[in-house]
Amino acid sequence: MKLLFDENLSPRLVRRIADLFPESLHVRSEGLKQTPDTTVWEYAKSNEFVIVTADSDFFDLATALGSPPKVIWLRGCDYPTSVAEDLIRSQAIRIVDFFEDPGRAVLILRKQ
Numbered sequence: 001m002k003l004l005f006d007e008n009l010s011p012r013l014v015r016r017i018a019d020l021f022p023e024s025l026h027v028r029s030e031g032l033k034q035t036p037d038t039t040v041w042e043y044a045k046s047n048e049f050v051i052v053t054a055d056s057d058f059f060d061l062a063t064a065l066g067s068p069p070k071v072i073w074l075r076g077c078d079y080p081t082s083v084a085e086d087l088i089r090s091q092a093i094r095i096v097d098f099f100e101d102p103g104r105a106v107l108i109l110r111k112q
Contacts, residue, residue, distance in 0.1 A: 001099045004049035006040065006058065007033055009074070010081040013052075017085060020092050025049070037061060044069035050099060052088075054078075059106055067105040070098065075110050087111055 003024035005013050011026040018024070027033060032040050037057045044051045050070045051058050054077035062071040072095065077084055088095070091109050098107040 001096060002047070002049045003052050003072070004030075004040070004044050004047075004069075006051060006053035006055070008054045009052060009077070009084060012081050013085060013088070016081070017088055020089065041065075041069065050095075054084075059108075062105040070105055070107070072098070072107045072109060075108050077111075079111060083111060 001021060001023075003017070003021050005011065005024065005026045007027050009026075011028050014024050014026050014029070027035070027040055030043065032043060038061070040051065041058070041061055043049070045068050048068070050072060052072045052074065054074045056073070058071045059073045074084060074087065087109055095107065098104055
């Protein structure tokens, strides 16, 4: 399972969660910085990524278009990268279950 982190999240997350999701990338490393959301969407779809984002734009696309790609929305993510990492780590089983469920397009995660 590969995660593609949107530009509103730190590129450091790729390294920090590499033990759980080793094939993950950040949009910056793929030359997708400041590109339209639809371009990121198509890239993720073509390359079998799950998009991880902190804003509602990809939620809206997933709601309108369905999956693939799937979207993980870190809702209300205005917290440090370490907190985002902890959230992803604590929800890793849910993330994998979400990925394997063909009927779901969006997973919303919130800091507790």
